[in-house]
Amino acid sequence: MANYLDNWSVNLTMYTTLIDPATLYAHHAAPDWVVVDCRFSLADTAAGQHAYTAAHIPTAVYAHLDNDLSSTPVTDSGRHPLPAPNSLRELFGRIGITATTQVVTYDNAGGMVASRLWWMLRYMGHEAVAVLDGGWQVWEAAGYPTRAGVEQNAPAVFVGQPRTEWLVVLDEVPHQPLLIDSRDADRYRGENETIDPRAGHIPRAINYPFRANLAADGRYRSPAELREQLTAVLGQTPPAQATFYCGSGVSACVNLLALAHAGLGDGRLYVGSWSEWSSDTGREIVVG
Numbered sequence: 001m002a003n004y005l006d007n008w009s010v011n012l013t014m015y016t017t018l019i020d021p022a023t024l025y026a027h028h029a030a031p032d033w034v035v036v037d038c039r040f041s042l043a044d045t046a047a048g049q050h051a052y053t054a055a056h057i058p059t060a061v062y063a064h065l066d067n068d069l070s071s072t073p074v075t076d077s078g079r080h081p082l083p084a085p086n087s088l089r090e091l092f093g094r095i096g097i098t099a100t101t102q103v104v105t106y107d108n109a110g111g112m113v114a115s116r117l118w119w120m121l122r123y124m125g126h127e128a129v130a131v132l133d134g135g136w137q138v139w140e141a142a143g144y145p146t147r148a149g150v151e152q153n154a155p156a157v158f159v160g161q162p163r164t165e166w167l168v169v170l171d172e173v174p175h176q177p178l179l180i181d182s183r184d185a186d187r188y189r190g191e192n193e194t195i196d197p198r199a200g201h202i203p204r205a206i207n208y209p210f211r212a213n214l215a216a217d218g219r220y221r222s223p224a225e226l227r228e229q230l231t232a233v234l235g236q237t238p239p240a241q242a243t244f245y246c247g248s249g250v251s252a253c254v255n256l257l258a259l260a261h262a263g264l265g266d267g268r269l270y271v272g273s274w275s276e277w278s279s280d281t282g283r284e285i286v287v288g
Contacts, residue, residue, distance in 0.1 A: 076272030079248035096153025124160035
Protein backbone atom coordinates (compact mmCIF):
# COMPACT_ATOMS: atom_id res chain seq x y z
CA MET A 1 0.00 0.00 0.00
CA ALA A 2 2.81 2.42 0.81
CA ASN A 3 4.20 2.03 -2.71
CA TYR A 4 0.87 2.97 -4.24
CA LEU A 5 0.89 6.29 -2.37
CA ASP A 6 4.56 7.16 -2.79
CA ASN A 7 3.79 9.59 -5.62
CA TRP A 8 1.74 11.83 -3.33
CA SER A 9 3.55 14.98 -2.33
CA VAL A 10 3.80 15.57 1.40
CA ASN A 11 2.51 19.08 0.68
CA LEU A 12 -0.83 17.85 -0.65
CA THR A 13 -3.92 17.24 1.42
CA MET A 14 -5.60 13.93 0.73
CA TYR A 15 -9.37 13.71 1.26
CA THR A 16 -10.33 10.18 2.24
CA THR A 17 -13.85 10.24 3.71
CA LEU A 18 -15.97 13.37 3.27
CA ILE A 19 -15.35 16.70 1.57
CA ASP A 20 -17.35 19.92 1.91
CA PRO A 21 -18.75 21.82 -1.12
CA ALA A 22 -16.49 24.86 -0.67
CA THR A 23 -13.35 22.72 -0.79
CA LEU A 24 -14.58 20.86 -3.84
CA TYR A 25 -15.43 24.15 -5.57
CA ALA A 26 -11.89 25.38 -4.96
CA HIS A 27 -10.35 22.29 -6.55
CA HIS A 28 -12.89 20.70 -8.93
CA ALA A 29 -11.12 21.94 -12.07
CA ALA A 30 -7.62 20.91 -10.94
CA PRO A 31 -5.95 18.52 -13.40
CA ASP A 32 -5.23 15.93 -10.69
CA TRP A 33 -8.85 15.84 -9.43
CA VAL A 34 -11.64 13.65 -10.83
CA VAL A 35 -15.27 14.29 -9.89
CA VAL A 36 -17.83 11.52 -10.43
CA ASP A 37 -21.61 11.99 -10.46
CA CYS A 38 -23.33 8.85 -9.13
CA ARG A 39 -26.96 9.96 -9.05
CA PHE A 40 -29.27 6.98 -9.54
CA SER A 41 -32.84 5.87 -8.90
CA LEU A 42 -33.87 2.26 -8.35
CA ALA A 43 -37.35 3.20 -9.56
CA ASP A 44 -36.06 4.71 -12.81
CA THR A 45 -32.56 3.54 -13.67
CA ALA A 46 -32.14 6.15 -16.41
CA ALA A 47 -33.12 9.10 -14.20
CA GLY A 48 -29.67 9.73 -12.75
CA GLN A 49 -27.96 9.91 -16.11
CA HIS A 50 -30.69 12.20 -17.45
CA ALA A 51 -30.25 14.46 -14.43
CA TYR A 52 -26.48 14.50 -14.97
CA THR A 53 -26.88 15.48 -18.62
CA ALA A 54 -29.23 18.30 -17.65
CA ALA A 55 -26.94 19.72 -14.94
CA HIS A 56 -23.91 18.52 -13.02
CA ILE A 57 -20.84 19.80 -11.18
CA PRO A 58 -18.43 21.12 -13.83
CA THR A 59 -15.78 18.56 -14.89
CA ALA A 60 -17.81 15.67 -13.41
CA VAL A 61 -18.13 12.41 -15.33
CA TYR A 62 -21.02 10.03 -14.77
CA ALA A 63 -20.96 6.50 -13.28
CA HIS A 64 -24.10 4.35 -13.54
CA LEU A 65 -24.82 1.97 -10.66
CA ASP A 66 -26.01 -0.86 -12.91
CA ASN A 67 -23.69 -0.40 -15.88
CA ASP A 68 -20.46 0.85 -14.27
CA LEU A 69 -20.48 0.04 -10.55
CA SER A 70 -21.93 -3.47 -10.99
CA SER A 71 -21.26 -6.39 -13.33
CA THR A 72 -22.23 -9.93 -14.13
CA PRO A 73 -21.79 -12.12 -11.02
CA VAL A 74 -18.20 -12.89 -10.02
CA THR A 75 -17.93 -12.95 -6.22
CA ASP A 76 -21.66 -12.64 -5.56
CA SER A 77 -25.04 -12.93 -7.28
CA GLY A 78 -27.01 -10.08 -5.69
CA ARG A 79 -28.73 -7.25 -7.55
CA HIS A 80 -25.51 -5.25 -7.90
CA PRO A 81 -22.60 -7.71 -8.14
CA LEU A 82 -19.10 -6.41 -7.58
CA PRO A 83 -17.04 -6.20 -10.80
CA ALA A 84 -13.86 -8.26 -11.00
CA PRO A 85 -10.56 -6.46 -10.28
CA ASN A 86 -9.64 -6.20 -13.98
CA SER A 87 -13.04 -4.65 -14.73
CA LEU A 88 -12.53 -2.15 -11.93
CA ARG A 89 -9.08 -1.23 -13.24
CA GLU A 90 -10.61 -0.65 -16.68
CA LEU A 91 -13.43 1.47 -15.25
CA PHE A 92 -11.18 3.63 -13.10
CA GLY A 93 -8.69 4.06 -15.92
CA ARG A 94 -11.49 5.01 -18.32
CA ILE A 95 -12.64 7.82 -16.06
CA GLY A 96 -9.09 9.12 -15.65
CA ILE A 97 -7.94 7.93 -12.23
CA THR A 98 -4.22 7.45 -11.59
CA ALA A 99 -2.29 6.76 -8.39
CA THR A 100 -2.08 10.51 -7.66
CA THR A 101 -5.68 11.47 -8.47
CA GLN A 102 -7.95 12.94 -5.83
CA VAL A 103 -11.42 11.54 -6.53
CA VAL A 104 -14.67 13.08 -5.28
CA THR A 105 -17.98 11.26 -5.69
CA TYR A 106 -21.47 12.60 -5.17
CA ASP A 107 -25.15 11.71 -5.54
CA ASN A 108 -28.50 13.04 -4.33
CA ALA A 109 -29.32 10.18 -1.92
CA GLY A 110 -27.26 10.77 1.20
CA GLY A 111 -24.15 9.35 -0.41
CA MET A 112 -25.77 5.94 -0.93
CA VAL A 113 -24.40 5.33 -4.43
CA ALA A 114 -21.43 7.69 -4.11
CA SER A 115 -20.20 5.67 -1.14
CA ARG A 116 -20.35 2.48 -3.23
CA LEU A 117 -17.81 4.01 -5.62
CA TRP A 118 -15.85 5.34 -2.63
CA TRP A 119 -15.66 1.79 -1.21
CA MET A 120 -14.78 0.22 -4.58
CA LEU A 121 -11.86 2.57 -5.09
CA ARG A 122 -10.55 1.95 -1.58
CA TYR A 123 -11.09 -1.80 -2.03
CA MET A 124 -8.75 -1.48 -5.02
CA GLY A 125 -6.14 0.39 -2.97
CA HIS A 126 -6.94 4.01 -3.86
CA GLU A 127 -7.07 6.05 -0.65
CA ALA A 128 -7.59 9.54 -2.11
CA VAL A 129 -11.35 9.40 -2.58
CA ALA A 130 -14.03 11.33 -0.70
CA VAL A 131 -17.81 11.72 -0.84
CA LEU A 132 -19.32 15.19 -1.16
CA ASP A 133 -21.03 15.85 2.17
CA GLY A 134 -24.67 16.72 1.46
CA GLY A 135 -24.33 15.77 -2.18
CA TRP A 136 -25.83 17.46 -5.19
CA GLN A 137 -28.45 19.24 -3.10
CA VAL A 138 -25.97 21.27 -1.04
CA TRP A 139 -23.87 22.12 -4.10
CA GLU A 140 -26.93 23.45 -5.90
CA ALA A 141 -28.32 25.23 -2.82
CA ALA A 142 -25.01 27.02 -2.29
CA GLY A 143 -25.23 28.49 -5.79
CA TYR A 144 -22.07 26.88 -7.11
CA PRO A 145 -21.84 26.57 -10.91
CA THR A 146 -23.34 23.66 -12.85
CA ARG A 147 -22.93 22.49 -16.41
CA ALA A 148 -25.05 20.54 -18.88
CA GLY A 149 -23.95 17.87 -21.34
CA VAL A 150 -21.62 14.88 -21.06
CA GLU A 151 -17.97 15.10 -20.05
CA GLN A 152 -15.06 12.71 -20.35
CA ASN A 153 -11.56 12.62 -18.92
CA ALA A 154 -8.42 11.52 -20.69
CA PRO A 155 -7.95 7.77 -20.12
CA ALA A 156 -5.38 6.75 -17.51
CA VAL A 157 -3.72 3.60 -16.24
CA PHE A 158 -5.06 2.38 -12.91
CA VAL A 159 -2.94 -0.29 -11.22
CA GLY A 160 -4.57 -0.91 -7.84
CA GLN A 161 -4.85 -4.31 -6.17
CA PRO A 162 -7.92 -5.61 -4.29
CA ARG A 163 -8.01 -5.77 -0.51
CA THR A 164 -9.66 -9.17 -0.46
CA GLU A 165 -9.86 -9.19 3.34
CA TRP A 166 -12.54 -6.47 3.08
CA LEU A 167 -14.87 -8.68 1.06
CA VAL A 168 -17.24 -11.32 2.46
CA VAL A 169 -18.87 -13.90 0.18
CA LEU A 170 -22.01 -15.96 0.70
CA ASP A 171 -20.55 -19.05 2.37
CA GLU A 172 -18.51 -16.92 4.77
CA VAL A 173 -21.53 -15.01 6.09
CA PRO A 174 -22.59 -17.49 8.81
CA HIS A 175 -19.09 -17.41 10.28
CA GLN A 176 -18.83 -13.63 10.69
CA PRO A 177 -18.47 -12.44 14.32
CA LEU A 178 -20.87 -9.52 13.76
CA LEU A 179 -23.41 -8.90 10.99
CA ILE A 180 -24.90 -5.42 10.63
CA ASP A 181 -27.94 -4.92 8.40
CA SER A 182 -27.88 -1.40 6.95
CA ARG A 183 -31.44 -1.31 5.61
CA ASP A 184 -34.33 0.62 7.11
CA ALA A 185 -35.76 -0.98 10.25
CA ASP A 186 -39.03 -2.07 8.63
CA ARG A 187 -37.24 -4.03 5.91
CA TYR A 188 -34.89 -5.53 8.51
CA ARG A 189 -37.93 -6.75 10.46
CA GLY A 190 -39.53 -8.09 7.27
CA GLU A 191 -42.49 -5.71 7.36
CA ASN A 192 -42.03 -3.84 4.09
CA GLU A 193 -40.20 -5.91 1.50
CA THR A 194 -41.02 -4.79 -2.04
CA ILE A 195 -37.77 -5.64 -3.82
CA ASP A 196 -36.39 -9.02 -2.75
CA PRO A 197 -38.04 -12.48 -2.88
CA ARG A 198 -38.23 -13.04 0.89
CA ALA A 199 -38.64 -10.63 3.79
CA GLY A 200 -36.60 -10.51 6.97
CA HIS A 201 -32.90 -10.52 7.76
CA ILE A 202 -29.90 -12.84 8.08
CA PRO A 203 -29.77 -14.77 11.38
CA ARG A 204 -27.81 -12.99 14.15
CA ALA A 205 -27.73 -9.71 12.21
CA ILE A 206 -28.41 -6.51 14.12
CA ASN A 207 -29.86 -3.39 12.51
CA TYR A 208 -28.13 -0.05 11.98
CA PRO A 209 -29.90 1.82 9.14
CA PHE A 210 -27.51 3.83 6.99
CA ARG A 211 -29.73 6.91 7.39
CA ALA A 212 -28.75 7.03 11.07
CA ASN A 213 -25.47 8.59 9.95
CA LEU A 214 -27.21 11.63 8.46
CA ALA A 215 -28.35 14.77 10.25
CA ALA A 216 -31.63 16.53 9.44
CA ASP A 217 -29.95 18.70 6.78
CA GLY A 218 -28.77 15.64 4.83
CA ARG A 219 -25.13 16.01 5.82
CA TYR A 220 -23.22 13.45 7.84
CA ARG A 221 -23.14 13.72 11.59
CA SER A 222 -19.90 14.83 13.25
CA PRO A 223 -17.13 12.26 13.71
CA ALA A 224 -17.80 12.33 17.47
CA GLU A 225 -21.51 11.57 17.00
CA LEU A 226 -20.76 8.82 14.52
CA ARG A 227 -18.16 7.33 16.83
CA GLU A 228 -20.63 7.20 19.68
CA GLN A 229 -23.36 5.59 17.58
CA LEU A 230 -21.13 3.07 15.87
CA THR A 231 -19.24 2.10 19.01
CA ALA A 232 -22.57 1.18 20.57
CA VAL A 233 -23.39 -0.97 17.52
CA LEU A 234 -20.01 -2.69 17.43
CA GLY A 235 -19.92 -3.53 21.13
CA GLN A 236 -16.85 -5.64 21.79
CA THR A 237 -16.31 -6.51 18.12
CA PRO A 238 -13.31 -4.81 16.45
CA PRO A 239 -14.41 -2.83 13.34
CA ALA A 240 -12.24 -5.02 11.09
CA GLN A 241 -14.36 -8.04 12.11
CA ALA A 242 -17.73 -6.35 11.53
CA THR A 243 -19.53 -7.25 8.30
CA PHE A 244 -22.04 -4.81 6.87
CA TYR A 245 -24.76 -5.68 4.37
CA CYS A 246 -27.91 -4.10 2.95
CA GLY A 247 -30.17 -4.95 0.02
CA SER A 248 -27.49 -5.28 -2.64
CA GLY A 249 -24.15 -4.03 -1.30
CA VAL A 250 -24.80 -0.32 -1.95
CA SER A 251 -26.24 1.52 1.07
CA ALA A 252 -24.08 -0.58 3.44
CA CYS A 253 -21.16 1.43 2.06
CA VAL A 254 -22.62 4.50 3.80
CA ASN A 255 -22.05 2.74 7.12
CA LEU A 256 -18.51 1.84 6.08
CA LEU A 257 -17.90 5.47 5.13
CA ALA A 258 -19.27 6.61 8.49
CA LEU A 259 -17.05 4.09 10.28
CA ALA A 260 -13.98 5.50 8.56
CA HIS A 261 -15.05 9.12 9.05
CA ALA A 262 -15.52 8.42 12.76
CA GLY A 263 -11.90 7.29 12.94
CA LEU A 264 -12.84 3.71 13.80
CA GLY A 265 -11.17 2.06 10.81
CA ASP A 266 -12.50 -0.26 8.13
CA GLY A 267 -15.17 -2.94 8.30
CA ARG A 268 -16.09 -5.62 5.78
CA LEU A 269 -18.77 -5.71 3.09
CA TYR A 270 -21.01 -8.58 2.10
CA VAL A 271 -21.76 -7.33 -1.41
CA GLY A 272 -24.36 -9.97 -2.27
CA SER A 273 -26.33 -8.79 0.76
CA TRP A 274 -30.01 -9.56 1.30
CA SER A 275 -30.76 -9.83 -2.43
CA GLU A 276 -28.40 -12.81 -2.67
CA TRP A 277 -29.13 -14.38 0.73
CA SER A 278 -32.93 -14.24 0.35
CA SER A 279 -32.79 -15.72 -3.15
CA ASP A 280 -31.25 -18.93 -1.81
CA THR A 281 -34.21 -20.86 -0.38
CA GLY A 282 -31.81 -23.08 1.57
CA ARG A 283 -30.69 -20.12 3.69
CA GLU A 284 -32.42 -19.44 6.99
CA ILE A 285 -34.06 -16.07 7.47
CA VAL A 286 -35.38 -14.26 10.54
CA VAL A 287 -38.49 -12.07 10.69
CA GLY A 288 -39.05 -9.57 13.47
